Structure formats: structure tokens, C-alpha cells
Amino acid sequence: MIQAIRYEPGTLWLLDQRRLPAEEAWVACSSVEQVARAIESMVVRGAPAIGIAAAYGVALAARRLAQGVGDAPVQGAAEGAVDRAIRRLADTRPTAVNLHWALARMEERYRRERDAGAGLGELAQALEAEARAIQEEDLAMCRRMAEYGADLLPEGARVLTHCNTGALATGGHGTALGVIRTAWSRGRLRHVWVDETRPVLQGARLTAWELLKEGIPHTLIVDGAAASLMRAGRVDAVLVGADRIAANGDTANKIGTYMLAVLARHHGIPFYVVAPWSTVDPALPSGAHIPIEERNPQEVAGYGEARWAPEASPVANPAFDVTPAELITAIITDRGVLRPPYEEGIARLAAEAGRATSAAPERRG
Amino acid sequence: MIQAIRYEPGTLWLLDQRRLPAEEAWVACSSVEQVARAIESMVVRGAPAIGIAAAYGVALAARRLAQGVGDAPVQGAAEGAVDRAIRRLADTRPTAVNLHWALARMEERYRRERDAGAGLGELAQALEAEARAIQEEDLAMCRRMAEYGADLLPEGARVLTHCNTGALATGGHGTALGVIRTAWSRGRLRHVWVDETRPVLQGARLTAWELLKEGIPHTLIVDGAAASLMRAGRVDAVLVGADRIAANGDTANKIGTYMLAVLARHHGIPFYVVAPWSTVDPALPSGAHIPIEERNPQEVAGYGEARWAPEASPVANPAFDVTPAELITAIITDRGVLRPPYEEGIARLAAEAGRATSAAPERRG
Numbered sequence: 065m066i067q068a069i070r071y072e073p074g075t076l077w078l079l080d081q082r083r084l085p086a087e088e089a090w091v092a093c094s095s096v097e098q099v100a101r102a103i104e105s106m107v108v109r110g111a112p113a114i115g116i117a118a119a120y121g122v123a124l125a126a127r128r129l130a131q132g133v134g135d136a137p138v139q140g141a142a143e144g145a146v147d148r149a150i151r152r153l154a155d156t157r158p159t160a161v162n163l164h165w166a167l168a169r170m171e172e173r174y175r176r177e178r179d180a181g182a183g184l185g186e187l188a189q190a191l192e193a194e195a196r197a198i199q200e201e202d203l204a205m206c207r208r209m210a211e212y213g214a215d216l217l218p219e220g221a222r223v224l225t226h227c228n229t230g231a232l233a234t235g236g237h238g239t240a241l242g243v244i245r246t247a248w249s250r251g252r253l254r255h256v257w258v259d260e261t262r263p264v265l266q267g268a269r270l271t272a273w274e275l276l277k278e279g280i281p282h283t284l285i286v287d288g289a290a291a292s293l294m295r296a297g298r299v300d301a302v303l304v305g306a307d308r309i310a311a312n313g314d315t316a317n318k319i320g321t322y323m324l325a326v327l328a329r330h331h332g333i334p335f336y337v338v339a340p341w342s343t344v345d346p347a348l349p350s351g352a353h354i355p356i357e358e359r360n361p362q363e364v365a366g367y368g369e370a371r372w373a374p375e376a377s378p379v380a381n382p383a384f385d386v387t388p389a390e391l392i393t394a395i396i397t398d399r400g401v402l403r404p405p406y407e408e409g410i411a412r413l414a415a416e417a418g419r420a421t422s423a424a425p426e427r428r429g
Numbered sequence: 430m431i432q433a434i435r436y437e438p439g440t441l442w443l444l445d446q447r448r449l450p451a452e453e454a455w456v457a458c459s460s461v462e463q464v465a466r467a468i469e470s471m472v473v474r475g476a477p478a479i480g481i482a483a484a485y486g487v488a489l490a491a492r493r494l495a496q497g498v499g500d501a502p503v504q505g506a507a508e509g510a511v512d513r514a515i516r517r518l519a520d521t522r523p524t525a526v527n528l529h530w531a532l533a534r535m536e537e538r539y540r541r542e543r544d545a546g547a548g549l550g551e552l553a554q555a556l557e558a559e560a561r562a563i564q565e566e567d568l569a570m571c572r573r574m575a576e577y578g579a580d581l582l583p584e585g586a587r588v589l590t591h592c593n594t595g596a597l598a599t600g601g602h603g604t605a606l607g608v609i610r611t612a613w614s615r616g617r618l619r620h621v622w623v624d625e626t627r628p629v630l631q632g633a634r635l636t637a638w639e640l641l642k643e644g645i646p647h648t649l650i651v652d653g654a655a656a657s658l659m660r661a662g663r664v665d666a667v668l669v670g671a672d673r674i675a676a677n678g679d680t681a682n683k684i685g686t687y688m689l690a691v692l693a694r695h696h697g698i699p700f701y702v703v704a705p706w707s708t709v710d711p712a713l714p715s716g717a718h719i720p721i722e723e724r725n726p727q728e729v730a731g732y733g734e735a736r737w738a739p740e741a742s743p744v745a746n747p748a749f750d751v752t753p754a755e756l757i758t759a760i761i762t763d764r765g766v767l768r769p770p771y772e773e774g775i776a777r778l779a780a781e782a783g784r785a786t787s788a789a790p791e792r793r794g
Contacts, residue, residue, distance in 0.1 A: 085739040258742075260729065262627060262651040265737050268730070272742040284744045286627040286729055288652040288685025292750035295687065320653025322660065323692065330691045364625065364651055365633070370735045372630050374450040377623075377637040379649045385657035 066231035066274060069108065069116050069199065073192060074127050076120045078108045081232055081266075085273040096125045096149040103156040103163075106264065110233020111307045111343060112202050115166030118153040119195035122170040125149035126188040142184060146174050158355045159316055159384045161308040165342040166198055202235030205340045205398035206242040213243030213303070213338055213396045217252055221300045224257040224290055227318035228270035229305035229338065239338040240303035241271060243396065248280045256282040257293055261318060263363040263381065287320050294331040302328045306339035306395075311414075313389030313406025314351025315339075319382055325391035334393040341397045346414035351386035359383045431596035431639060434473065434481050434564065438557060439492050441485045443473045446597055446631075450638040461490045461514040468521040468528075471629065475598020476672045476708060477567050480531030483518040484560035487535040490514035491553040507549060511539050523720045524681055524749045526673040530707040531563055567600030570705045570763035571607040578608030578668070578703055578761045582617055586665045589622040589655055592683035593635035594670035594703065604703040605668040606636060608761065613645045621647040622658060626683060628728040628746065652685050659696040667693045671704035671760075676779075678754030678771025679716025680704075684747055690756035699758040706762050711779035716751035724748045 068079035076093040082105070083089045091107050093099045099121035102108055108117045129142050150167050157163060173194040177187045217223065223244060227233075230241035237245060247253040256275060261267035268284055275282040285293070293299050302324050308316045315321075315337050328335035348354065361379035366372050373379065395402040395409075399416075402409035433444035441458040447470070448454045456472050458464045464486035467473055473482045494507050515532050522528060538559040542552045582588065588609060592598075595606035602610060612618040621640060626632035633649055640647040650658070658664050667689050673681040680686075680702050693700040713719060726744035731737050738744065760767040760774075764781075767774035 085737075259653075260627070260738075262625070262653060268738040268742075272739050276739050276741055282742065284729055284738055284742050286652070286684065286746075288624075288627060288688050289745065289747060289750070291688035291691055292684070292747065295750075319651065319657070323653050323656035323688065326656055326692055326695045327688065330695065364649055367732065367737065368735055370733055372450075372732065373625075373633040373649055374637050374641050376641055377633075377647065377649050380654065381651075382654060382657065385654070385660075 065236055066277060067236050068232045069113060069120070071120050071192070071196065074124070074131070076117065076124060078102050078117060079232070080107050081109055081270060082106055084269050094124065095128065096121050096152055099124065100152050100156050103153070109266070110228060111160035111162045111305065112234040112239070112340060113232065114157060114160055115162035115342065116195070116199045116202060116235055118163050119166045119170050119198045121153050122146065122149050122167065122174070123188065123191040123195045126184070126191045130184040130188040143178070157357060159307045159357045161345045162340070162342045169198065170194055199235040202340065203237055206234050206237035206239060208398045209239060209338055209340065209396050210237060210242035210246035212401050213336065214247040214250055214252060216336065216394065216396070216401070217247050218300055219252055220254040221247060221252060222255040222257070222298060223253065223301045223303050224259065224293065224299045224324070225271065225303050226259040226267060226321055226324055227261045227305065228266035228274070230271060230274040232270050232274065233305065239305040239340070241274060243303055243338055244280065245278060248278065253280070256280060257290070257299060258282050258284045259287045259290060259320065260284060261320060262287055265367065290324060291327050294327055294333055299333055302333060302335045304337055306337050306343045307384055308348070308354050309337070309339060309344045309395065310348040310350050310354060311346045311407060311410050312350050313392060313395060313402070313404065313410065315387045315392060315395070316351060316354040316356065316384045317387065319385050322385040322387045325387040329391050335391060336394055336396055337392055338396045341399050341413060341417065344397070344410055346410055351388060354386055356385070357383040430601055431642060432601050433597045434478060434485070434600070436485050436557070436561065439489070439496070441482065441489060443467050443482060444597070445472050446474055446635060447471060449634050459489065460493065461486050461517055464489065465517050465521050468518070474631070475593060476525035476527045476670065477599040477604070477705060478597065479522060479525055480527035480707065481560070481564045481567060481600055483528050484531045484535050484563045486518050487511065487514050487532065487539070488553065488556040488560045491549070491556045495549040495553040508543070522722060524672045524722045526710045527705070527707045534563065535559055564600040567705065568602055571599050571602035571604060573763045574604060574703055574705065574761050575602060575607035575611035577766050578701065579612040579615055579617060581701065581759065581761070581766070582612050583665055584617055585619045586612060586617060587620040587622070587663060588618065588666045588668050589624065589658065589664045589689070590636065590668050591624040591632060591686055591689055592626045592670065593631040593639070595636060595639040597635050597639065598670065604670040604705070606639060608668055608703055609645065610643060613643065618645070621645060622655070622664060623647050623649045624652045624655060624685065625649060626685060627652055630732065655689060656692050659692055659698055664698055667698060667700045669702055671702050671708045672749055673713070673719050674702070674704060674709045674760065675713040675715050675719060676711045676772060676775050677715050678757060678760060678767070678769065678775065680752045680757060680760070681716060681719040681721065681749045682752065684750050687750040687752045690752040694756050700756060701759050701761055702757055703761045706764050706778060706782065709762070709775060711775055716753060719751055722748040
């Protein structure tokens, strides 16, 4: 199984996704700053994977404190250090909400341990356990989503996907690519069209690499070629991930996703978003409120060492776009498949989650 | 003025478009084979420019013959050489019809000279003059189309374009980019969004370079970002060129064009095709009959020296797609602006062209 995030106390190992598929190199992070920079520079990317890496980043901060002073009580400087770690990590990428969800969960665990009078050593262990739980739960959620999603695909499906939503982007298995994995293992899948996904080429580099590893038949295309494949009747479904889903179902995802949604609608092809519930931000009324990260123009002006655009030409490089809910056939979450109107389903799940959250302390008490 | 094709008797100079914008290097061709390879390897590209380069290639063949044997009559080996030159050049790129149009025109001139008893030296001069006329007429046609097209744009227009349809792609000025040039010179244009146009990046490399040279405000984007700009109301019109237009108006153009046409329709934005009449193939009933060139997979797997896709991943690399006539707001030709239903307008112009062609020998006689 591909797993791109590995933790041992004091060190977070990240498979360097910038260097795939040419080489499988690992980056070792032993400080919060190193984790934050790994997220910013896309050593690790994919909304769920960013959340997991950030959670381990908080655990690393606590582990460092514990190594300095042993099992002293969590007070003063320690508290400031954990808060600073969370703030630094929260600032790395603005669009994905899983990051904030994971950090909020780490913060809650931190406060609980502190209030229970835990020592720094205990705190570090607790936060490491919490981060590990986030990673393991993410994998379990991916498998659940994959089952739901595979049920929706026709026999012998030829699907098109964008960016990388696989094991590399999650705790393992993947979201949209997880559905593809499961559909393939069930013998339901015929072919995968892989958008290269400019500018960072996660499709060409990462999704193709994962599909090769699994032996799943696929073909790489430029993003502009998806439309003519649809017109030729060679695509049965589009499967994408999500970075943030608003209360009305509007979905932010990798730039180019909205294009696919419009094309799918025009050609009468189902368009599925696959994302864990932690991607949903019920506090956000619509996609108009989702902040869209503008990344370095050099990503568009070239790739790696190569630069092909004229130096003086201005570049726009929004990393994400927003697909309006009305173009989404279904949102496949670990808590079930949502269908339009999404407001209702999301409000219902949010209410259940609220009850679960408020019930949890009682169960623990 | 940017002019990428220059001829002096015996040598065709081509501005190497593969090396722009990094350097302005010229390739000298003195044989048909060199011209054919320059077209295949995209030293020169763009449907009208390919036609012009091929016309000069035929002239080169005649010039070589004349240099060998002086002003001997056109017979035997000479005839075979010109025929072989035309066949070799016709095989370079399958989709663009201007190539075949230009070669047919060169062949007609050749037969006329031969039948009139011209010597090889006279033949070479005549074919050089014919190729030069094709280039000059193309520039004049571009200017005419540009006037028609600029009339269609609103004041302060923000337009989106794909690939390169500029001076580099034509005898000068350009087709879609010619409209942009003229609209800018008239003060009607506010901004140009430039699709980078994967895989060969003609937008990022060539269109951005031309716009910089002219001082026209522009922003480079990845192809997948066009959709969200349209949704944000930041695009007033889409302007593209064409490689072949069928009798019903279906249009083959650079891969990604059909995507833009669907997106423009979805967002209620006019979608204009700009192409000289020589791009229209009235013998072809619809776009389903247009051959689509499949190019080297390496163009998608990487760029230049860089390779980013896994070696073993299959690639599809259709160089063109077909936009159905119903998505095209207007086709802007040098002979006027065509509106749906295109069958009628194209049939009318074809009939006029037929009369002009059959009338021409009489006028000459």
C-alpha cells in the first residue's frame, strides 16, 4: 500500500511529491517550521494529507518540548509553543478546510490534556496518538467513500479524473482515486483518463504513478483534451476530490475542476465529488466565500528548471476554482452519498456531527 | 512587424518557433526535405504559415533544378522532382487544409508554366513569385479579417485566446490575434487572457511574446483556468483560429478549442473563429471527416528536456479537436463574416470561388 506520510516520535517522514515519479525521496521534518514549509512547497499536498501532516506537526512541537524539559507540567512557554505551532500551520494553505479541521481537533486534544493536568511527556504522546488517529481514520473514511462511489459507477466504466486524489493525497487509498481503486478491484472499471493538471502536473506525475503501481489501465491527456473525449462518448463519469465544500454544496477543488463540471453537464455525464466529511465547511454559506489561493507565477511560466513564458508576461495562477452545486451529480462522503439539494443533506449531517461532538465529552466523562 | 518566414532565391529562412521566446534563432532551408522536417518538427506552425512555408518549399525544388541545369525545358526528371516535392510536403501535417490549398495552387502554377513551355529558370522564378504572392495575400487577408473581427468586439473588450494565431502563424498580423492587434490599435481592447495551450505551449511562448512586443496588456493562464474567468464575468469574447473548417461550419483547431466553445456557450460569451477562406474545405460535409493528427506522446509526458510523467504511462496526444458549428457565434473570414447556418454562407462563397477559379484562366487567356 502506498503511504506517503510516516511518523516516528520526533520525526515526520514525507514522501517528496515534487520529485515523483522520477525518484522516491523522503523529507524528514523534526520541527513545526519544517512541516509548514513542506506543506507550502507541496512536498505534501492533497487536502486530507495536508491535514494529517499538520496534525503531526503539532505533535512534533509537543515532542520537542518534552525532549527539552522531560515530563514537566504543560504551562507558560509550552502552551505558547503549541499555539504558535497551530497558527503557523494554519497559515500554510488558505483553501483546504481539512487543515483547519485537523488543527482544531489537535487543539481540542491539547486543551483536554492540559486541563486534565498532563505532563509534557504525556501531552506529546497524546498528540502523537491523536495525529495517528486522524491518519488512520482518514484511511478508513477513504475506504468507505470508495465503496459508496464504486456502487455508483456502471459496469466497465471509463472514468476521467483530475489532479491527484490518491494514497498520496490522503491517509491512504484516496478519495476520487480511492473510488477508482475499489471499482478496479471489483472488476467494474475499464479505463481511467488522467488529466495532467497544470500547472503542478499532479495528474501526470502522481496519479499516473499510482495507477501504474496498481496496474490500472490509464491514459494521460492534457487538460484541454477532456472535452473531445467526452464528445466522443469515451467518458462515463468524472470523479474529482475537494478542498472545501460550502453548506450549499459549492465545491472548491484544483483549478480546472469547474471546467470539467461544465463539460460533464454539457455532455450529460455524471460529475462526482469525493471527499471526507472534514472537507465540508457548514459555516460557509456558499462557494463565493471560499478563499482561493493564488500561487507563485513561476508555476505557470514554466516547470522545474524549465521556463517557457517570456519573463515580462504577467501570469494569473489561482490554485483552485469553485464548482457550483448545481453542476454536481452527487457528493460522496464517508458518511454517505449526498444528492441535490445539498443544503438539506449537509445541514442534517452537520446537526448529527454537532450532536456527536457534544455527546463525545459525556461519553469520555 | 513580426515576420517569421523570409525567402531569398535558394534559401527559406524560418524563425525557429520551438526556441521562442528564449531566443530568436533562424533555420535556413535549402531543400524540400529540410522544409518538410521544419514543418513536422514545428519550427514553423500555424495553418496559414505552414501553407506559406510549403509553397516556398516547392519553389525551392524548382530553384534547385534550375541551378543544376540552367534554363533547360521542364521535362522528365524536373517534372518528377516537383511532383515529389508536393507529395512530401503534403504529408507533413494531416489536419490543416491551408497546406493542401497552397500546394494545389503551386501545382496549378507549375502546370501552367510547364504547358506554356517555360524553361527551368523561368519556372523557378514563377514558383517563387507564386509563393511570395501567397504570403503577401495572406497578410492582406489577415488585415481584412482583423477589421471585420474588431467591429464585432465591444468597447473595452476583454478577450480570451488559445494557441498562437498571430504574425508567427500566418503571413503576418495573424487571424484571431490579428483581430486582437487591430482592436488594440483602435483603442477598443482592454485585456487579453492567454491560454498557455498545452502541450506545445504556443500561448505561453508565442502569443505572450507577440503581445509583449506590441505592448498589449495580457495575462497568461493555464488552460484549465479559462472556465473560472468566464464564470467571474471577466471574458467578453473568445477568439480562436482554425486548421480546417467543414462545409457545415464544424471547425478543427488546436486541442482545447472545443472546451472553450462549450464553456463560452455555458457562460453566454460569443465564440469567434477567425480564419482565411483557404481554411474552409467545402468538399468535407462535416467535422467528423476531418483527420486529427496524433502527435508524439513525449509532448505530453514532458516539455523539452524535462520529462514528468512515468515512462510506462500511456499518453493520448491529439493535436486538434473539432468544435461543432452550433457552438460558433460567427466565422470571420477575409471574405466576410459568416453566421449560422454556415452551410448557406459557405456554399455561397464556395460557388463564388468556383466561378472566380474557372473564370481566371479565361481572364489570363
